[in-house]
Amino acid sequence: MKRFVAASALSLVALASATPAALAGKADDTLNIVWERELENVDSYFNTAREGIIVSRMTWDALLYRDPATMEYKPLIAKSYKWVDDTTLEFELNEGLTFHNGEELDADDVVFTYNWVADPANGVKTQRNVSWIKGAKKLGKYKVQVMLKAAFPAALEFVSGAVSIYPKDYYEKVGPDGMALKPVGSGPYKVTELEPGRKIVWEKFDGYMQGSPKGTPTIGKIVQRTIPERNTQIAELLSGRADWMWRVPADQADRLSSSGRVQIVNEQTFRIGYITMDASGTTGDTPLKDVRVRQAISHAIDREGIVKALVRGKSAVVDSACFPSQVGCTTEVQKYAYDPAKAKALLAEAGYPDGFSIDFYAYRNRDYAEAMAGFLGQVGIKTNFNFLKYAALRDKIRAKEVPMAFMTWGSYSINDVSAITSNFFTHGKDDLALDAEVKEYLVKGDTTVDLAVRKEAYGKALNLISEKAYWLPLWSYNTNYAFSNDVNFTPTSDEIPRFFTASWK
Amino acid sequence: MLVYTLKRLFLAFLVALTVSAITFSLTYLASDPATAMAGETASDADIEYIRTLYGFDRPITVQYLEWAGRAIQGDFGESFYFKLPVSTLLFERLPVSMILGVCAISFAIILSIPLGVLAAIRPNSFLDRMALGISVVGQAMPSFWLALLLILIFGVNLNLLPITGSETWKHFILPTIVLGYYATPAIMRLTRTGMLEVLGSDYIRTARAKGLSLPVILFKHALRNAVIPVVSLAAVQFGFMLGGSIVIESIFALHGAGYLAWESIGRNDLPVVQAVVLVFSLFYIVLTFLSDLLNAWLDPRIRVG
Numbered sequence: 001m002k003r004f005v006a007a008s009a010l011s012l013v014a015l016a017s018a019t020p021a022a023l024a025g026k027a028d029d030t031l032n033i034v035w036e037r038e039l040e041n042v043d044s045y046f047n048t049a050r051e052g053i054i055v056s057r058m059t060w061d062a063l064l065y066r067d068p069a070t071m072e073y074k075p076l077i078a079k080s081y082k083w084v085d086d087t088t089l090e091f092e093l094n095e096g097l098t099f100h101n102g103e104e105l106d107a108d109d110v111v112f113t114y115n116w117v118a119d120p121a122n123g124v125k126t127q128r129n130v131s132w133i134k135g136a137k138k139l140g141k142y143k144v145q146v147m148l149k150a151a152f153p154a155a156l157e158f159v160s161g162a163v164s165i166y167p168k169d170y171y172e173k174v175g176p177d178g179m180a181l182k183p184v185g186s187g188p189y190k191v192t193e194l195e196p197g198r199k200i201v202w203e204k205f206d207g208y209m210q211g212s213p214k215g216t217p218t219i220g221k222i223v224q225r226t227i228p229e230r231n232t233q234i235a236e237l238l239s240g241r242a243d244w245m246w247r248v249p250a251d252q253a254d255r256l257s258s259s260g261r262v263q264i265v266n267e268q269t270f271r272i273g274y275i276t277m278d279a280s281g282t283t284g285d286t287p288l289k290d291v292r293v294r295q296a297i298s299h300a301i302d303r304e305g306i307v308k309a310l311v312r313g314k315s316a317v318v319d320s321a322c323f324p325s326q327v328g329c330t331t332e333v334q335k336y337a338y339d340p341a342k343a344k345a346l347l348a349e350a351g352y353p354d355g356f357s358i359d360f361y362a363y364r365n366r367d368y369a370e371a372m373a374g375f376l377g378q379v380g381i382k383t384n385f386n387f388l389k390y391a392a393l394r395d396k397i398r399a400k401e402v403p404m405a406f407m408t409w410g411s412y413s414i415n416d417v418s419a420i421t422s423n424f425f426t427h428g429k430d431d432l433a434l435d436a437e438v439k440e441y442l443v444k445g446d447t448t449v450d451l452a453v454r455k456e457a458y459g460k461a462l463n464l465i466s467e468k469a470y471w472l473p474l475w476s477y478n479t480n481y482a483f484s485n486d487v488n489f490t491p492t493s494d495e496i497p498r499f500f501t502a503s504w505k
Numbered sequence: 506m507l508v509y510t511l512k513r514l515f516l517a518f519l520v521a522l523t524v525s526a527i528t529f530s531l532t533y534l535a536s537d538p539a540t541a542m543a544g545e546t547a548s549d550a551d552i553e554y555i556r557t558l559y560g561f562d563r564p565i566t567v568q569y570l571e572w573a574g575r576a577i578q579g580d581f582g583e584s585f586y587f588k589l590p591v592s593t594l595l596f597e598r599l600p601v602s603m604i605l606g607v608c609a610i611s612f613a614i615i616l617s618i619p620l621g622v623l624a625a626i627r628p629n630s631f632l633d634r635m636a637l638g639i640s641v642v643g644q645a646m647p648s649f650w651l652a653l654l655l656i657l658i659f660g661v662n663l664n665l666l667p668i669t670g671s672e673t674w675k676h677f678i679l680p681t682i683v684l685g686y687y688a689t690p691a692i693m694r695l696t697r698t699g700m701l702e703v704l705g706s707d708y709i710r711t712a713r714a715k716g717l718s719l720p721v722i723l724f725k726h727a728l729r730n731a732v733i734p735v736v737s738l739a740a741v742q743f744g745f746m747l748g749g750s751i752v753i754e755s756i757f758a759l760h761g762a763g764y765l766a767w768e769s770i771g772r773n774d775l776p777v778v779q780a781v782v783l784v785f786s787l788f789y790i791v792l793t794f795l796s797d798l799l800n801a802w803l804d805p806r807i808r809v810g
Contacts, residue, residue, distance in 0.1 A: 038760075038768060040586045040587050040588070041587065041588055046588065048543065120554070123558060125543075125551075125555075126547065126551065127547075127548070127550060127551045127554060128547070128551060176588075180588060196589060197587060197760070198760050225670070226760070227669050227758040228755040228756075228758060228768075229755050229756045229758070231656075232656065232668060232757065235653075235656045235668055236668065236669060238661050239660055239664055239668070241667075241669075389771070391537060391540040391541040391773070395537050395540055398549075428548075428549060429549050
């Protein structure tokens, strides 16, 4: 029997190496991409998925475009913009643009889209993308003004991203239900076939604008299929029936990379991990109320070690409660090096020389969480570890039942501190610190347009968070992209794959 | 017989109702549907907005009764997630599961009944041992592993068969083998045991004494009796294959109803979960009913009794 097993294992290896040539999509100019998630709706205002963002950037254009390399806002549908005052943005539009169905794109479409999404009655699913908009008005055929409800410096992040411009006549006629099945935009690729949740086919839009910062699309056809199982995705990639996949786990990425049959590229993402600790005692009487205990926890965990051993890729330890590229994020904060002796001393000082027991929650990366629990155990902190689904854990946190949790936050790809720090430290339901001073600084940063003032305010808030160890920021996340040797593809740190910049080798 | 049938149908209806009520409350208890729907980036305001928009703020009994009332009229509502009518989704996904289920159970029966019969003719022979081996391997090997193995061999290395999707009959070959093989051991063992018992009975000896040929004895006289418990088992297995093929549907990206139900639980897409569970429990009920009828046809004693 043993011999039989060995023989079949050998023959499997032999089979795996005797692989026929891949049936690349290059031959018929079709890029086959696969991902895991069933996208609920291609209408970018009615999904909350990252895959939805990918689809929206392919199919639609926004007024501006955030250059993923420099994070600058570049003209797209609008050829220029200016702040009239703190709550008014004015845009001059490019002339001669058209939608995929031939409809002309002018001020009417922009004004219609902004007013439509701003109206809560229309039920845009991710309200935060649009809830800052008061309305828009037409100043001329190619000139519009967008009014904000209040000063909101991060508005351009949404103007250059989430707020895609829709064709007025078409959307008025078919509504969200029609758009979900037959999407029409003005982006570099037009959707020609759609099976909700399973398949999307795009073709290059020949009428796409010249000189777009998104570039001119070169690949003729892009076919997306949903494959829930990652191993199957890899098999499709290796057999040449798929040309691109993402989120390859680190160990499989190593193996794929060494096979030489596909390219693997790793890139950081905006997502960071953190441990949230109940400093205010809202979840009940907990040792975490003592700053020395929180600092001890911060010193007890070898974040560098976990990044090297488990997270890997381009991930790096983060020390402040934001992703370093975000506007207003400073890395000049108090840092907590791995120092178990110091952690033990701090615990003793706080009156816990023998440590204590605490509930510790997580919803993803069980291995990272268990490693952290192990480090805490070494300084005497015994964790009762609970692993829950995201929605369940978030509900529990908001119900003030969670003293300590390992969470992550992707800032929905917004390159601004207001999308993370302000989200958690302005006394909302997720805030366990409830620090009035931190809140004051953050609100100041959120409502001022002056960049220097913002940076100073955010800097103070981030320093306080770090000094008082409300959070232990952990590390940035990374994604492995695997794709055919025939493809040129460059991932970006905002984790929005841009297939319109991909090309054949 | 008519009263008996009606009684059974009424009971079946109660079973379906109970199942749906339990699923409804369990999915609801697992986590807040508004939080799940709003997604990770949602703010408090977003979640509250969705909660009132979909009426999650009302008492759960009211929500359930409202759903049940419409379901009786054949309206399963709209999927929270896809914003499509649930009936559209079911119509799209059920056929895939049905085809896979029918193919897999046929594959299992075609493979296991002859093997079981052969094993019973000469117990403890080489043939019997081989059949035993096949069944032990089938029982011991996790289906996801077999699936990946077949994908590696036939999809990647030999590049003979497609491994994802459901466009042509070729797409069903690998999933059918994996899913069908899983049911093979139980059916085969049961056939073997049944056949061994029947072959040792008096009427078979009489048949032999009459000088009937072996195939006639085996298939006309013996199998007919031996196969009765197998029919019941196959019916249950078939029900399981329709609903329980989540892993297979997921690995081969078949997008069937089982996978839809599984994903919908994670997404708290209550209308879909409800509808799929109801449809599958109805399938089970119908299948057990049909297997009883089939047994009655095979065995006159059941018919008369």
